[in-house]
Amino acid sequence: MTRAPDCLKCRHFFVTWDTRYPRGCRVFEIKSRELPSHVVLRSTGRQCPSFERSPKVDAG
Numbered sequence: 015m016t017r018a019p020d021c022l023k024c025r026h027f028f029v030t031w032d033t034r035y036p037r038g039c040r041v042f043e044i045k046s047r048e049l050p051s052h053v054v055l056r057s058t059g060r061q062c063p064s065f066e067r068s069p070k071v072d073a074g
């Protein structure tokens with residue numbers, strides 16, 4: 015995978031309701047302004063390995 019996974023389509027993503035850090039990931043316990051997968055890439059040097067498509071997101 016060359017691009018960071020789309021957290022918005024991932025079942026581990028959540029909205030924190032913290033306006034400063036609105037995007038959260040339950041796997042990595044991240045809250046940030048940007049997509050959690052970008053934070054994971056920057057801090058680990060690797061793409062997030064934990065993407066799982068949310069059942070709430072339509073295929074495609």
Ligand code: SF4
Pocket residue numbers: 019020021024025026027028038039040041042050051052054062063064065066
């Ligand atoms: S597991 Fe990975 S893809 Fe899913 S929300 Fe967290 S950082 Fe994003």
